Amino acid sequence: MKLSEFIHVHQSEIVQEWEAFAQTLLPAAAAMSKAGLRDHASEILAAIEEDIETPEGSDEQARKSKGRGQSVLMGTVGKVHAVLRIEHGFSIGQLVAEYRALRASVLWLYERSGGHDVREVTRFNESIDAALAEATTRFMVVMDRTRHQFLAVLGHDLRAPLSAVLMTAALVAREGDKGAKAAARIVSSVERMTRLVNDLIDLTRTRLGSGIPINPVPVDLEVIARDGVSEFCAIHPECNLQFHSKGDLRGHWDPDRLAQVLSNLIGNALQHGEPGRPVRVAARGDAEQVVLDVHNEGEPILDALLANIFEPMVRHVRGGESGQKTSLGLGLHIVREVTLAHGGTVAVTSTAGQGTTFSVRLPRRAVATPLSPASADRPDEHDATGGFVVH
Numbered sequence: 001m002k003l004s005e006f007i008h009v010h011q012s013e014i015v016q017e018w019e020a021f022a023q024t025l026l027p028a029a030a031a032m033s034k035a036g037l038r039d040h041a042s043e044i045l046a047a048i049e050e051d052i053e054t055p056e057g058s059d060e061q062a063r064k065s066k067g068r069g070q071s072v073l074m075g076t077v078g079k080v081h082a083v084l085r086i087e088h089g090f091s092i093g094q095l096v097a098e099y100r101a102l103r104a105s106v107l108w109l110y111e112r113s114g115g116h117d118v119r120e121v122t123r124f125n126e127s128i129d130a131a132l133a134e135a136t137t138r139f140m141v142v143m144d145r146t147r148h149q150f151l152a153v154l155g156h157d158l159r160a161p162l163s164a165v166l167m168t169a170a171l172v173a174r175e176g177d178k179g180a181k182a183a184a185r186i187v188s189s190v191e192r193m194t195r196l197v198n199d200l201i202d203l204t205r206t207r208l209g210s211g212i213p214i215n216p217v218p219v220d221l222e223v224i225a226r227d228g229v230s231e232f233c234a235i236h237p238e239c240n241l242q243f244h245s246k247g248d249l250r251g252h253w254d255p256d257r258l259a260q261v262l263s264n265l266i267g268n269a270l271q272h273g274e275p276g277r278p279v280r281v282a283a284r285g286d287a288e289q290v291v292l293d294v295h296n297e298g299e300p301i302l303d304a305l306l307a308n309i310f311e312p313m314v315r316h317v318r319g320g321e322s323g324q325k326t327s328l329g330l331g332l333h334i335v336r337e338v339t340l341a342h343g344g345t346v347a348v349t350s351t352a353g354q355g356t357t358f359s360v361r362l363p364r365r366a367v368a369t370p371l372s373p374a375s376a377d378r379p380d381e382h383d384a385t386g387g388f389v390v391h
Contacts, residue, residue, distance in 0.1 A: 003120035004052040006110050007045055015041045017105040021098070044102075044131065047077045051130075052123040074127050078134030083142065089311055092139050099132045157196060161189035195263075199330040202337065203312055212334075212341045214254035216366040221249040221258065221290055225283050228262040232270075239270055240278040247285035251364040257338045264331040265294040265358050272356070274298035289344075289364060295357040301350040309348060310336040335360070342366040 007014065018041055051074055085095050106124065168182045168189070175182070202212050222245045229243045262281070269279040273296030280295045301309065312333040335358070339346045343363050350356040 001113070001115060003106075003110055003115060003117055003124055004049045006113060006115055007049050007106060010109060010113075011042060011045050014045060014102075014105055014109065017109075018098070018102050021101040021105075044077050044081065047074060047131075048124060048127045051127040052120055074130035074134070076134075078131035079138045081131070082135040082138040086139060086142050089308065092136060092143075095135060095139055096132065099128055099135070103128050158193060161193045164189040165193075198260075199334055202334050203330055212257070212337045214257050214338070214341045214366060214368060216252040216254055216342075216368055219251065219253055219255045219258070221251065221253070221283050221285075221292065221362075224255055224258050225249075225262060225281055225292070228259055228266065229281055232263075232266055236270065240276065241266065241281065242278050243281045243283075245283045247290075249283050249285045249290055251285075251290055251362065251366075253342055253362060253366050254338075257341070261335050261338050261360060262292070262294075264335050265292075265360075268331055268358070269294050269296035269356070272296065272298065285364075290362050292360040292362070293357055295355055297355040300352050301348070301356060306348065306350065310346065332358075 001009075081098075082095060085098075103125070107121065110121075165186055168185045171182045172186065225243055225245070229241050232239065233241055266279060266281065273279055277297040280293075282293045282295070284291050310332050312330055336346050339360050339362070343366055344361050346358065346360045348356065348358050
């Protein structure tokens with residue numbers, strides 16, 4: 001049996017093998033459905049069949065044997081596959097691993113069936129190579145565009161507080177002691193810039209695989225939460241923040257990092273919640289863990305965003321929002337990474353009737369994770385086989 005016929009007859013078995021491998025590419029594959037993991041696998045195999053069956057002259061064969069041939073059909077398939085995988089957080093190593101697994105699955109099954117058509121095996125390898133080449137090229141183009149977008153948003157977000165600092169500083173210099181309010185604006189703007197820079201540093205650490213360092217000490221989450229709520233109320237007197245606590249809220253955590261988690265969650269709730277409605281912060285403790293909830297009313301988060309809401313540069317758009325607000329989209333990502341560093345978990349529920357609640361669960365005793373000087377030399381967090389390490 002020719003390889004193209006074999007692929008057509010055994011398509012279901014091949015797709016099943018590929019799907020099983022794709023599910024091992026965690027954490028990117030964890031939030032994807034089986035249909036999402038398969039996505040257009042059948043279309044890829046159909047394209048390979050067609051490409052193998054397409055007649056080609058000796059000149060084209062020679063070009064392909066040297067890696068210079070082109071297959072428009074396989075190139076298109078590769079582009080589409082790359083975009084789908086980027087949307088679900090796959091790394092380029094995982095993308096390449098998928099094609100490697102597809103190649104191995106088809107050839108192994110074909111050999112087991114007694115197939116030995118060398119010409120068609122060669123054509124098959126050329127088709128896979130063409131799709132993979134286009135997929136990796138498109139992957140890098142999209143990632144490069146994302147980096148440029150990231151820097152553009154960063155510049156926009158830092159420009160406003162910097163301008164406020166410069167203008168207000170000039171005003172304070174002219175008015176002396178009468179510039180108390182202006183001085184407060186300077187402090188607020190500088191703190192905002194500091195948070196942006198810290199978020200960028202934390203993002204870099206997570207992308208290098210070193211994780212976010214924490215220094216746990218005995219603390220009371222109730223004190224951290226009350227202080228955080230009070231600070232927000234002082235900065236935003238128009239907001240309606242409520243805090244409730246229950247049970248023992250003491251544990252071994254990094255107080256600065258937990259304050260960062262709380263600040264990001266409250267800021268997110270105030271930004272996206274229904275104006276004028278309360279944002280409720282609740283903390284409760286039992287024998288094993290402490291739970292911190294931040295709830296707001298308003299339009300629910302779009303279903304399409306829920307699966308990736310904690311990924312960087314995923315902006316938290318709700319059903320009633322236009323999505324045009326500028327934001328680096330790092331706040332919820334930092335929440336997740338800090339929570340993981342403490343050995344905890346974070347989840348979100350969002351419905352039209354009940355509003356949106358982010359829940360952080362923390363074990364009572366976290367283990368210190370200092371930043372390693374060698375962290376910058378570590379490989380990317382997603383290796384070619386799909387491994388993922390949280391430090």
